[in-house]
Amino acid sequence: MVIWILGFPLVVFLILRKYKQNLEEPEMIIKYGLFYIGLNTKGYYWEIIVVNIRKVLFIAITVSLSQ
Numbered sequence: 489m490v491i492w493i494l495g496f497p498l499v500v501f502l503i504l505r506k507y508k509q510n511l512e513e514p515e516m517i518i519k520y521g522l523f524y525i526g527l528n529t530k531g532y533y534w535e536i537i538v539v540n541i542r543k544v545l546f547i548a549i550t551v552s553l554s555q
Contacts, residue, residue, distance in 0.1 A: 489547070492543075493543055493544060493547070494540075497539070500520070500523055500536055501533050501536050503520065504520060504523060504524060504533060504536075505533070507520075511524060523535050523536055
């Protein structure tokens with residue numbers, strides 16, 4: 489669960505940061521556009537943060553309600 493919550497977003501963030509100058513290229517849009525389409529070039533990482541917070545909240549609420 490830790491890998492899914494922290495590992496996946498971290499890997500995607502590092503990939504986007506590495507290629508942040510090339511985010512407008514069609515190949516990058518096809519591969520990673522899901523994570524940054526609709527955001528400006530300075531906020532390319534924001535979708536990763538929002539989705540990760542939603543996952544953590546969902547898991548926390550589910551665990552707390554199941555007890």
